[in-house]
Every structure is written in structure tokens, then in C-alpha cells.
Amino acid sequence: MEKTRVFLVDDHEVLLAGLTYIINSQPDMEVVGVALDANYAVNAVAAMLPDILLLDISLPDLSGLHVIDTLKERAHKTKIIMLTMYDDEGYLSEAIRRGAAGFILKQSPQTEVINAVRNVVNGMTYIDPVLAGNLVCDFWQKASGGPARLELTRREVDVLRLLALGYSNKETADELVVSVKTIQSHRANIKAKLNLRSRAQLVCYAKDRRII
The missing domain is CATH 1.10.10.10 (Winged helix-like DNA-binding domain superfamily/Winged helix DNA-binding domain)
Structure with missing residues (x-):
């Protein structure tokens, strides 16, 4: 079985180690590279062309949102899932607008990361259930007056x-x-x-x- 190739970008080494272990524990996916900063990540992803890029939205040298823009040209077939600590719908809408295919909260259960990778690699968009629930509530309250x-x-x-x-x-x-x-x-x-x-x-x- 051909495995889904995943590249990880986050400036926290402990989180990278945890994500690497989780993903490599799955029979259908593997981590093919990691990066602690955006500049190295852009060059590595452009060279390796992984199936999935798990990308922190807040990096020390460049915003994850700008990484999306850069990789549109250099690795347009790589699908991007954003990682963030913040349940901010503004980040979500901007990431999706720029071309991200998924959005996951770092504090979510490990299963959400695996579900996101499997859904996105199969052509779907994946939004963390917590954020999705918030969006539903906001929409309902605006539509109904609360x-x-x-x-x-x-x-x-x-x-x-x-x-x-x-x-x-x-x-x-x-x-x-x-x-x-x-x-x-x-x-x-x-x-x-x-x-x-x-x-x-x-x-x-x-x-x-x-x-x-």
C-alpha cells in the first residue's frame, strides 16, 4: 500500500516529535520531513512534493499564510492543513481563502490530525469540529437573531x-x-x-x- 507522505512544520520540537510519532504509527501514512521555520520548509516541500503539509500558522520567520502563497507556485499539488493554537474564525477564513484544505487546533485529540490527513488527501476540506461548531453557532445566531x-x-x-x-x-x-x-x-x-x-x-x- 502506498503511504500518504506528510511534511511537518512547527517551531516547537516537542510538538513535531509528537506529531511524527502519531503519523508514523498509522499504516497508511508516513512523515517524510520536518522543519522548524518557514524558509527551510518552503525549499524542502518544493523539492520533495509531499502529499500533505501540516503547517503551523505562526512561525518565527514567516507567517504560515504566506507559506501557502509561496507554495501555490512551487508545490501546487501538495495539500496544506493549517495548525493553530487559536480558535479564531478570521484565521480560518483567511487560510481557506488562500488555498488551505484543512484547519486543525493543536489542542485537539490526536485522532483529529489523522482524520484531517485522510480526508484532505482524498480531496475533502477538513475543519476542526470545535471551529466548525463555532461557525455553525455564529451563522445560526446571525440568521435567527439568536x-x-x-x-x-x-x-x-x-x-x-x-x-x-x-x-x-x-x-x-x-x-x-x-x-x-x-x-x-x-x-x-x-x-x-x-x-x-x-x-x-x-x-x-x-x-x-x-x-x-
């Missing part, structure tokens, strides 16, 4: 918090020591009170009211 400000009961807040954290109806029922039918009833009441239709909107409301 959630209704009706007060929930204490028990409804408890139910909403667990559902927004990803608990299933059964897991929520077990946590609160009630029946699944009771949770379904609370969930229906919450949606009706707040005029919400989906779990994504429940999550957005919970974030907006600092319930999670």
Missing part, C-alpha cells in the same frame, strides 16, 4: 447541559436517574420553549447561555 430568552427550569437546564455535551437520551436518563421517556419529554419542552429544532441549535444555545 435564541429566545425564555427561562428554563433547573431540571431542563440539567437536561440541556448533558444533551449539549453529547449525551444520548439514555445516558442523560441514567445520569439524572430518571426514565428515557422523561428525558424525551424534557427535550421536547426545551425545544418548544426556545423554538429550536436540532441538537446543533441546542448546543449553540447552551454555549450562548454559558450552560456548557
